[in-house]
Amino acid sequence: MNQFDHPNIQWHRVSPKFVMREVVTIIIGVLVWAAIAVALSFIPGMWWLMGAIPALLTAIPLTYVVQRTRAIGYALRQDDLLFRRGLFFSRLVAVPYGRLQMIDVRRGPIDRMLGLSALRTMTAAPMSQVLVPGLPEAEAEQLRDHLIRVAETRRAGL
Structure with a gap:
């Protein structure tokens, strides 16, 4: 146990609403990259991947947003x-x-x-x-x- 885990320290957490704020922020990022992927899909070839891959990577934090907020x-x-x-x-x-x-x-x-x-x-x-x-x-x-x-x-x- 370090000095910051001492039982006399009263930790205050952020509001549970912050999870919703983070989810909305992540979804906006995913939608932006998805729109880029759709726009690039009109170019012949695999250009749509330039938007689809970042959209997928942007969505990954959704899996641990609650744990990150609790920390x-x-x-x-x-x-x-x-x-x-x-x-x-x-x-x-x-x-x-x-x-x-x-x-x-x-x-x-x-x-x-x-x-x-x-x-x-x-x-x-x-x-x-x-x-x-x-x-x-x-x-x-x-x-x-x-x-x-x-x-x-x-x-x-x-």
């Missing part, structure tokens, strides 16, 4: 924000509150339809940037406000 989470500790994501290539980031320089809430068109937001944090170090997707709008705004308050108190001593 996303964040935790608020005393001194930092933890963020984790990924199944095959996992990422775990600890961002000290005092290093936060910007906290942003984003909503794309699909997110707005589902009532979701993404919270993005930035620091001076590009590798410590965090994007927490799939948060309900109210939770994202509350988290943003909390992080701003905590970051301001931690920077005061700098």
